[in-house]
Amino acid sequence: MLNFTVGPVMSDDVVRAIGAEQVPYFRTPEFSAVMLENEKLIKKFAKAGDDARVVFITGSGTAAMEATVMNVFDKTDKVLVVNGGSFGQRFVELCQIHEISYEEIKLEKGKALKKEQLDMYDGKGFTGFLVNVHETSTGVHYDIEMISKFCKKNGIFLGVDAISSFLADDFDMNKLGVQVMLTGSQKALACPPGVSVIVLSDEAIKRVENRDVKCMYLNIKSALKNGERGQTPFTPAVGTLRQINARLKEIEAAGGVEKETKKIAELAQDFRAKIKGLPLEIVSESMSNAVTPLHPLNVSAYDVFMTLKDEYGIWICPNGGEMKETIFRVGHIGALTKEDNTTLVNAFKDLQKRGLL
Ligand SMILES: *Cc1c(COP(=O)(O)O)cnc(C)c1O
Numbered sequence: 100m101l102n103f104t105v106g107p108v109m110s111d112d113v114v115r116a117i118g119a120e121q122v123p124y125f126r127t128p129e130f131s132a133v134m135l136e137n138e139k140l141i142k143k144f145a146k147a148g149d150d151a152r153v154v155f156i157t158g159s160g161t162a163a164m165e166a167t168v169m170n171v172f173d174k175t176d177k178v179l180v181v182n183g184g185s186f187g188q189r190f191v192e193l194c195q196i197h198e199i200s201y202e203e204i205k206l207e208k209g210k211a212l213k214k215e216q217l218d219m220y221d222g223k224g225f226t227g228f229l230v231n232v233h234e235t236s237t238g239v240h241y242d243i244e245m246i247s248k249f250c251k252k253n254g255i256f257l258g259v260d261a262i263s264s265f266l267a268d269d270f271d272m273n274k275l276g277v278q279v280m281l282t283g284s285q286k287a288l289a290c291p292p293g294v295s296v297i298v299l300s301d302e303a304i305k306r307v308e309n310r311d312v313k314c315m316y317l318n319i320k321s322a323l324k325n326g327e328r329g330q331t332p333f334t335p336a337v338g339t340l341r342q343i344n345a346r347l348k349e350i351e352a353a354g355g356v357e358k359e360t361k362k363i364a365e366l367a368q369d370f371r372a373k374i375k376g377l378p379l380e381i382v383s384e385s386m387s388n389a390v391t392p393l394h395p396l397n398v399s400a401y402d403v404f405m406t407l408k409d410e411y412g413i414w415i416c417p418n419g420g421e422m423k424e425t426i427f428r429v430g431h432i433g434a435l436t437k438e439d440n441t442t443l444v445n446a447f448k449d450l451q452k453r454g455l456l
Contacts, residue, residue, distance in 0.1 A: 100412055100413075101413045101414065101439055102430075103413065103414060103429045103431075103435070103439075103443060104428075104430055105428060105430040106263065106285040106286045106432070107285040107292050108285065108286065108287075108435075109433040109434040109435065110289050110290060110291070110342070110433070111289065113345050113349060114346055117341050117342045117345055118291065118338065120338075120341075125334065131328055132329060133329075133341060133344045134326070134329040137153070137340065137344050138152070138326065140347040140348070141153045141296055141347065143351075143356070144265075144266065144355070145270065145298045146270070146273050146274065147272045147273060147280070147298050147300065148301065151300050151301065152298075152304055153296060153297065153326070154296075154297045154323060155294055155326075155335060156295045156296075156297065157293060157294060157335045157336045158294075158295055158316075159283060159293065160260070160295045163282075163283065163295035163297050164189060164193060164260060165317060166319055167297060168190070168199060168229075169197050169312055169317060170307050170310060170312050170317070170318070171256065171258065171278075171303055171306045171307060171310070172306075173199070173310055174199070174200070176199055176226045176227050177200050177224055177227070178194055178199055178201040178225065178227035178229060179201070179203075179220055179227070179229070180194060180201050180202070180203045180204070180229045180230075181212055181230040181231070181241065182205050182206065183205075183208070183231075183237060184231075184234040184236035184237040185236040185420070186236055186262075187203070187230075190260070191203050199227075202225075208237050208422065209237045209239060209382055209383060210239065211239055211385040212241050212245075214245055217246070218249075220249075221249070221252070221253065222253065225253060226255060227257075227258065228255045228256065228257045229259075229260070230257075230258075230259055231260040231262070232259050232261050232264045232270070233261070233263045233264035233387040233389060233390070235263040235387075235389070235390065235428075237383065237392060237426075238382070238383040238386060238390045238391065238392030238428055239384065240264065240386055240387035241385070242385070243270070243275060244275070247275040247277070250276060256278050257276060257279075258278060258279040261281060262281055262282050262283045263286045263389050263390070263432075264287075265282035265286070265287060265288070266288065266356060266359050266360060266363065266432075267286075267360060267363045267387055267431070267432055268387050268388055272298060272300070277300070278299070278300045279297060279298065279299055279300070280298040281295065281296065281297055281298075282296045283295045283296065284296075284339055284342075284343055286432055287363065287389060287432040290343050290346055291339050293339045294336050294343060304323065307319045307320050307323065308320060318332070360388065363431055364388040365437075366388075366431040367386075367388045367391060369440050370391060370429060370440045370444075371391055373444045374444060377444070377447055377456070378396040378397050378451065379394070379396070380393065381393060381394075382394045382426055389430060389431060390416075390430050390431065390432075391429045392418075392428045393426065393427055393428070394425055395427070400417065400418065400422075400426050400427040401417055401424055403450065403455070404416075404417040406455055407443075411446045413443055413446055415428065415429050415430075415443075416428040
């Protein structure tokens, strides 16, 4: 299988080898050391401030989204949510479920957020802002510098879901004034799914400390307390956290986050150059390095996904809902190479010959 989806993605041999090992007992100094190292490296790669902390939640990315909404906001907040696709919609629903007052900036699918749209909310008393910096469902990467300026000017607490963008696109949490940043194990971290990561600035930690969350499992205060000694309140996905550890160390040894981002950017550029001349149109105004959203001009996007999967052993990422027949996505995260891009492009060419593209 050759996997170009946006998660789970392919893991490298080091990460896979750990997956084959026995899972160790975890209330030990050895596992605490792994967790503290994970925290240190995530902080470094996110460019978080010295006082920032990281918690690891056993649960997919949505668990981190829900924990964030519950633990940093309350009834006194007024949150602005960018809703440009299914992940933006998820933040909207989380605000509804947890009774956080919010307004949404609803964007047309595939469209970037413009300064004029944002300016309409200037000086309107918002206290929080939630955005999925890369709205993976449509492949739009928002202008985070612009959002950061808006939030700084208005004194708004900025929470960023960077789940599919972390490691793939440049991101400087401290410089951007981002208070909470989220990511997950199965995107560019290229590990199995099951762990999500929340990076909290000192301001975010203060918010968490001052709230009384009515939830046992997604209680960040208790995760922070346990994390001081490299532990978690409950049994975490021990195996996956060990895989994350190996992967983070690998990235560090290979030159750090900049090198990793450059590698993903080069893979994306290579793919985008190789599809020139094929009946595939890139459909995003502003792309992440993580994904290329494509509209096949002559055929159903879903049919292309199915044929590649069933006849070529290649997985691209189908879109859901109203975009199912018109758009598919090709991911550039995970253990992929430029040769893999060539394999996919050759498959596209073969489909074209067969009248299937
Ligand atoms: C993958 C992803 C998530 C998390 O989805 P899960 O299925 O819960 O892991 C959240 N936000 C974005 C932008 C994503 O790409």
